[in-house]
Amino acid sequence: MAKLTADPDLCQGYGNCLTTASDVYDIDDDGKVVLLTDTIPEADRARVEAAARSCPVRALGVVDG
C-alpha cells in the first residue's frame, strides 16, 4: 500500500491530476483538490505517481504506507 498526501493550501485547481487519476483525486467547488482515498494498492502506484508529478505546484505526494 502507498499513502496519498494533498496540500489544499498549495493546490491552485489546475486539475492535471484528474486527467490520469480521477479515481483518486477530485476537485471541490472552491477549486481545491479532494482525496477520494487515503491509500492505494502498489499496482496503482506508478499511475498515481505520474498524476502527482503532473501537479504544477507539487501539492500532491505518494509515500510508503
Place this chain on the structure above:
Amino acid sequence: MTGTVAIVGASVGGVRTAQALRAEGHRGPIVLIGAEPHLPYDKPPLSKQFLAGAWDHDRLALLTEADAAADGIELRLGVAATGLDRAGRTVELADGTRVGYDTLVVATGATARPSPWPAESGVHVLRSLEDGEGLRAALAETGPVVVVGGGFIGAEVAATAHAAARPVTIVDPLPAPIARVLGDEVGRLVSDVHRRHGVTTRFGTGVRDVVGHAGALEVTLTDGTVLRAGTVVVGIGAEPAVDWLAGSGLELDNGLVCDEYCRAVGHPEIFGVGDVARWFHPHHGEHVRVEHWTNAVEQAACVAHNITHPETPVAYRPTEYVWSDQYDWKIQIAGRPSRAAGLDLVGDPSSDPPRFAALYRGEHGELSAAVTVNWPKLLVAARRLITAGTPYEEGLSVLDKLITPATGGAS
C-alpha cells in the same frame, strides 16, 4: 530496453522524460544534458511567485542531485549541445566532449525572441532563471514599467509588477491581445483584466523604438506617443531552439518535425518533447507545436512509453491545456478555442472577481474547447468532455449541472 538514452534539454520536458523512462522500466543509462549550470528548475513561477519574491530558488527545483542519483540519471549540466552526428549516434557538446546514444530525445525548448530595440540596459525578456533574477531585481526598483506584448507572459508580468506597486502600461499591436488564442469576443473580455485592475493598456498600438538605459528609458509607440519607463519587459514570443541541429539531416521547420509518435521524421531513434517538437497531431490532422508546461509533461510520458515499448507505440493526441494567473483572475484554457465555430458564454463576467466561462463548438459539432475564469471545477469537467469527443449539446447539458447552481442557467 538497455541502450543509452541521451536527453538534450534539462527543463521540464527533459526531466520528466528521464523520470518516466525509469517508471516505464528502462534499465540502460540515461544522460540528461543541459546548457544552464543550475540544477533543473521549473519555469511557470518565474513570471508569478518567483518574480513577486514570494518563492525562492528552492521552490523551483524540478530535480535534485539526490533525485537524479536515486533514478540513475547522469547529469551533464552547464554544457550546451552544439551538434549532432546522426550516423555516429553522438551528441557534440560545447566543451568538446561527446555523448553517445542509442536513443536521442530532443527537449531543448524555445528561446525568447530578443528585444529588437537598441536600448543600452533595462530591457528584459523572461524565459530563464537568469532572466527571472534580473527582472525580479529590476522590479524592486522604482519608476514606471512598460510591458511590450499582451500574451500570457506579458500579462502575468504586468500583474506582478502592478502588485509590486509599480505603475504599469501594457502595449500590444492587437486591440485584444489574448484574442489570438480565445477569439474576438472572449479575447476582449479576458484582455479587459488589465483595465479592470487599474493598469494602463495601449492595445492596438505597436512599439517603434526603445532607447535609453535602466531607470531612464523611452518607449516610442507607432502613434508617436513616448512612454517613460524605468523598466521595459519584452514578451513577444519564443522560437524553438533547434540551431544546434542545423546540418544534422533532421527535418526542421518551426521546430523538430515529428510523426504522431513524436519520432523525428525518418529517424525512429530520435524523439522530440516539449516546446521544440512539432509533431503530427492525429486528432487535429496537422502538425502542431505547443509551448505549455502540461504539454511537455504529457508528451514526456508518451515518449518514454514509446521508447520502452517500440512494438506498441502510442500516438500522442493531447487535449491542449494551459493556465494563466493574472491579478485575482485564474484563466484556464482547454482545447483549441481559436478554431471554434461558435460558443456560449456562461456565468457572470461583470462580478468582482468574475466567474465565467466560454464553451466552444467545434467544426464537427463537438465540444472542442473551454475557457474558464475563476472556475477550476468547470474547467476540469469540460476538459474531460473535450478529450472524450463529446457532442456539443450533450457536453453542455452535462456541464449545466455545474453551472446552474451558480448562475441560474447555461444559455
